[in-house]
Amino acid sequence: MSKACEEQAIRFLRGEENPFDAFVVSDKPAQEFPQCHVQEVHGEQFEQIGRAIDKYRYPAYRTRRQLHETRVLIVRGVRGSGKTHLLHVLRQRATPTPEIWVCPRYYDPAFPFAEYVLTEFVRELLSAEDAEAPARLRWSARELTRQLLREAVASLSLPEWLEWSGSASDGWSRLRRARRSQADREALLDDLAAGRSLALLDEICGRHGLSSAAAAGLVTRHVERTELGSGSAVRMRREVLLAFGDLALRNTPDRLASLLEQDFAQPEAALPPARAEVVTQLLQTAAEVLAAVGVPIVFALDNMERLLAPRGPVDMPAAQSFFNGLAHFLDQTRGMLVVLFVERGLWNEFGPAINSFAEHRLRQGVRVRDYGCVWDLELTPPTPDQIERVVQRRMSPLLARAPQADQLPPCFPFASDEVRQIATAGVDVLRTALLRLRDRYDELVLPDHQQIQKTTEPESEASPPATADEAADALRRTWEEAAATGRRRLGMSRRTSLAQELHTGLGRWLELLLGQQVHGWRLSEARSAVTFGDHPAFGSVTLATWQDEQGRPCRVALGPILGEGRAMPRDLEIKLSALQQRPSLADQLVVLWPVQQGPIEAKQLPPATRQIWEQSAATRPVWLCPLPMTDFAWLLGLPEWLAQHSATASASESLCSFILERTSYLLADLTPRQSAEGLSAIGDRQSVQVTNDK
Known part of the structure; x- marks a missing residue:
């Protein structure tokens, strides 16, 4: 040169x-991410994890016994070793069928672990934030329904096929029509068996004389005839199969979304299953249904610092809850793979939180070809x-x-x-x-x-600490960014899928304001996501304990209504039952009602929901409180916002003052009501004086 x-x-x-x-x-990852990848770096670990995932891809799944037991892989490496990069590479690799990658962004130990996993799975499956999620869901629905429809058509006799295809007739043309219809049937079976075609099912059926409505009816008839039984697991499997069929043949995703988010609790059953049982059944049913079309489910947890050490040091109670919950989850489910990407030093800190029960299950690993039993992978320099x-x-x-x-x-x-x-x-x-x-x-x-x-600068040239004005500007800027992220997620997600994160935000907000006094009441304790009853989607409240001037406590349950449409009355009914729990859960209940803006009154509720309110609320210490979408948004973004600023030396006091300045109006609405007159709907919010006795 x-x-x-x-x-x-x-x-x-x-x-x-x-x-x-x-x-x-x-x-x-950014758009240029593929240009940064070199397959030789961590290539062996990539190969081992890829083979483990492929083991959960079932090319000829027929029965639950074929499902492998749920297992864990642990990927350890020092900070900067490429853990997140490896995760992105795995998610973007070329595969014969789609993969469902569930990557949680938070963890709240207040929720049972299986409910946490289910919520994150459903959010990923129905996600509008990920551009590829709808395509994965529709592909799975099309392939599953294609198999069901082929089985249904093959099981029909010739007269039944003539009836379903609308080819039955009388007179001299009957024989000719029957022969042509039989040929259409054989051609339809060939097309349905041809494999994974990009053509929509209704187009395939239409070419052979079968309407989409008739195809949907055939699938329903076939599922009802083959999925026999009255047990809760069989009923749930029937509902899931039919909901996937509606999506594939009628292009109606609402049935599947409602089923996965709230209707799976089966309250109409003669003997409804317990809360934990119904959650595990839905997870297992989802694994079986997706296994039938070769779609593996992978739960990948990266950035474990954010999940279990959001304030710097490891949150030991949260870590113990996480690993114990994970161990029980491994025992209770089949057909799913969990991958933990953990910094090596942080993993060592987790040691006291992992008892022998959890450790033995973490070490079970996955047996893969050429590598034996794989469970602990180290990212080397x-x-x-x-x-x-x-x-x-x-x-x-x-x-x-x-x-x-x-x-x-x-x-x-x-x-x-x-x-x-x-x-x-x-x-x-x-x-x-x-x-x-x-x-x-x-x-x-x-x-x-x-x-x-240079990257390494002399210590004497380090930038000076931020001034008070600069720190305040940073708080305001990141607050607005967190609220904007929350608004975007609200616009792209169903409210029910955000319930756990809303409760986490409520709990973190109240914890930061402990010691505040409003209207003579002092906030003394806060607990996020206190669960009750047997409905996993609606049976949760956040609990705020207040004390009056004499030190007498009053527990106020905060119950957001997130059910939509026909699920709204059921959600309200379950929230109202929080006051009937034994032992007593709360003394008073605030029903948080999402609104665009302004107050909320009982007369504004939909008729069926208003009827439940009028029947139940009049004799109970319960009141309505509006939750504007602006408040909903910042509550969703609050946990990550707090994690950004909690490491500073004077974070607690400065964050508390900042939060109080912006949210005191909402705190005032959540104080106990001492008289019946105080239990009416909240009108215009008034300015209140909030003091701190910390």
């Missing part, structure tokens, strides 16, 4: 982005050869556009020996190598007076 060619290439690179600026991977491949991969798109590209070496502007020297000089994780490559790239490409500062 000539000197002139090198100088020309350097001038070109000065006008381009530094390809090593991307050294941290976010929860959602990259080799010099792998670092050199990373450089070549990231430089390749730039060098392809550079002048005289065919004369440039693949690592340009680096020399191969220089890359290997960087890779061997104390590099323990990939991120360290990327940081050094970024700095060295600027040294080679930029003029001396334009080079950026």
Whole structure:
């Protein structure tokens, strides 16, 4: 390579982005993520996890006994070793059938673990945030219904087929019609058996004389004839199959969404199953139905610091709840895989939270071909050869556009020996190598007076601490960002799927305001997501305990109504039953009613819901409180907002003041009511004085 060619290439690179600026991977990968991937880095771990997932892909599933037991894989590595990158690569790999990847963004130990898993699974399955989720769901529905329809058509006699296809007739043309209809039937069976076609089912049926309504009726008849029994598990399987059929043949997703989010509790059954049982049954049914079309379910938990150490130190009670719940979940379900991506140091801190019961189940692992039993995977430091491949991969798109590209070496502007020297000089994780490559790239490409500062700066040159105004601006800015994220999720998700996160937000908010006094009442205790009854979707409240001036406690349950349509009366009925629980759960109940804005009164409720309110609320210490969508939004974003700021030295006091300034109106609506007159609907909110006796 000539000197002139090198100088020309350097001038070109000065006008381009530094390809090593991307050294941290976010929860959602950027568009250039594929350009950063080198398959040799952690290739062995990728292969082992991929084979474990493929073991849960059942090409010829018929019975529950074929389902493998639910197992856990643990992927450990130091910070910056590439755990999140590996997760993204696994999610984007080419597979013969879709995969359901459930990646929770929070954990609240107040909820039973199986309910937590179910909520996250349903959210992912029905998600509107992920552009690929609807396609995965519809693909699964089409393939499942295709199998059911083929079985249904094959089971029909010729007269039955003529009746269902509308080809039955009298007179001289009957024989001719029957022969043509029989040919249509055989052609339909061939098309349905042909495999995974991109054509919609109603189009396939229409080509062979079967309307979509008739096809839906055939599927319903077949399911009712083959899924026999009166047990809760059989009923649930029937409902799930028929809901998938409605989505595939009638393009109506509401039935499936309602079933998965709230209607699965089966309150109309003669002997309704217990809360924990119905949750496990739905998870198991979902695993079986998706296994029938070769779709594995993978629960992947990354960034465990956010889940179990949101305030810095490990939350030991939360960690104990998590690992004990996970162990029981492994015992109770089949057909699902759990993958934990954990920082090595954090995993060591989890040690006291993992008892022998949980440890033995975590170590069961998955037996995969060529590797034996796999359960604990360590991400090792990259080799010099792998670092050199990373450089070549990231430089390749730039060098392809550079002048005289065919004369440039693949690592340009680096020399191969220089890359290997960087890779061997104390590099323990990939991120360290990327940081050094970024700095060295600027040294080679930029003029001396334009080079950026080194990554490691002298301590004396560290930036001064933020001023009070700068800290306040940061709080306001991140608050607005969290609220905007909450509003976006509200617009893209069904409210029922956000119930657990709303309770978590309510609980964190009240915990931050402990000690506040409103109208002579002092907030003394807060508990998020206190569960009761047998309905997993609606049987939860957040509990706020207040004390009057004499120190007498009053427990106020906060029950948001998130059921929509025909589920709304049922949701209200269950929330009202919180006051009838034995032992006593609460003394008073606030029914939080989502509204766009303004007050809420009983006369504004839908007729069926208003009837339940008028029958039950008049004689109970319960009142309506509006929950505007703006409040709903910031409550959803509050836990992550708190995690961003809780590490600062004076975070507790400053956060409390900031929150109180913006939310005191809502806190005032949640104080106990001492008289019957106080139990009427909340009207216009008034300014109240909130004091702190901490």
